[in-house]
Amino acid sequence: MIELAGVSARGPAERGRPRVVLTKVSLEQRAGVLGIVGAPKDGTSLLLDLIDGTAPPASGRVVVLGGSPDAVRARLARVSLEAPLPDALRVDEVCDLAADLRGEPRRSAEEILGALGIGALARRRVRSLALEERRAVALAIAVGSKAEVLLIEEPLALLDPVAPRLVVDALRARAASACVIVTTASPRDATRLADRLGVLTSGIYSQLPPELAHMSLGPEGGASIRVVVAPTHGKSGAAALAGILGGDDAVARVETATYAAPSEAVSVVVSGRDLARLSRAVTHAIATARVDVELVEASTLSLDAIRAALAARAMSPPPGSLPPGPASLPPSALPGVLPPAGIPPLPGSMPPASLPPGSVPPGSMPPSGGAR
Known part of the structure; x- marks a missing residue:
């Protein structure tokens, strides 16, 4: 499970760009896919940095799998838009390295990559891969791992035309037992992948009802x-x-x-x-x-x-509430209506019990010059 409670954070300062901030973000996610719609300038990348422990919160609480992000980092898998991989290695060697770092048994690279239809890349050097191929490799390694939390930036961007459908199927299958959070600037991609939706706007997080999208x-x-x-x-x-x-x-x-x-x-x-x-x-x-x-x-x-x-x-006002108007004013403010204390009692009625004995409400006193 992932839980953020009132989390605020500031990203690193970059020359010529406004600093990215998150303000009092609160969310929970268990098994399934949470799709967060927004751009990096809205704080999507910073949010994933907080969850995987590469950035500290300024305030609030971040809990991942019952502990701090640093303590459970080996149980997380992160795929960024740039998909950095070690250039000097072959793709199959990267698959082995990823398994070793997580303490998982090694599997055939062809098997891992085959889930996304890219088994032919297993013997290629990373430096020879195009960005689209790097992203596909990084996604295949993350999906094929035993990580309990998957954090994916733009999961359907910069992929071969056939790959998005395979990525959707693979992530949904993993979401049966893992917590998956994807961030994307595309509402269409988010709705294809996620069973819950949210929106980040200039660091402010809101839940997004599916019907609204x-x-x-x-x-x-x-x-x-x-x-x-x-x-x-x-x-x-x-x-x-x-x-x-x-x-x-x-x-x-x-x-x-x-x-x-x-x-x-x-x-x-x-x-x-x-x-x-x-x-x-x-x-x-x-x-x-x-x-x-x-x-x-x-x-x-x-x-x-x-x-x-x-x-x-x-x-919009809550369902069933009345719009503001004269009916919402206190009785004393309505034209021609006396406040409760000024309502004359009926003839022969007793004064209110809260008044001292022998006193009468002001409204029951005869006007000046009246009968004596």
Whole structure:
């Protein structure tokens, strides 16, 4: 488990750049995938530095696997965007070194790398790898380890076009028994990977309800889902899928396109007002049409739009509360209404018990010049 309670921190000073800060961040994560949307300038990298112990908090508490980050560092795996690896070694030697540092038994490099389809890189020198290959190697080593906490920056960025799907499957499989935190500036990548979402904005952390990431800011609201039909079924499969979806009450619009899909596949974009009903319609249509699909993903808002929606929600009154107005004023402030002490008693009634014997409320005294 990872727990941060009221954590504030400051990143190192960099010339020409504002210092990155985190302010009173509190979060908990157990097994599963937590996707945090934000950029390094918002504090995403600094947050992972706090969790893996490479940066100390200025205040607050960081607990990882029941102890301090330094005490459990061998049980963590971290993959940064740059994916630094020792240039002088071969990839298989890096796999062995990583296992040794964690105290784990060595495994075949081909087996570790094969999970992401890069087994052919095992005998390559690290210095010969492109950045995309380095990142794939680092991800494969982290996912293939027995680490109980995985910290991944931009898990789907700078990868071969086929690799993202393998990374999603591998991280979700590991999340069954490990605590996984991914940071990304892409809301779409976060929603593909995570079962819980959060947003970092200039060092301030907020939980992100999944439905908010998928909501539409247009006048009609709603959501959309993109289905990528595999090349084996191509346009004919997409047409069959579109035909079934077009007759479903949950679907408001269906569009197809080839330019938005990779490797000669065809993309079908389905729109409707309710994401849950739309998801059921898509699942039913795929099963009925019996087409192979490469990807099913809900559309997401941009990061700026998500932040705007969170701000708007924070300013909205709680459900069931009354808007501010005359009804919220105290009785004494309402026009024509006397305060409780000034309400005359009914004829023949007794004065309040709290008044001294023989006294009467001011409101019951006759006006000056009245009957005697």
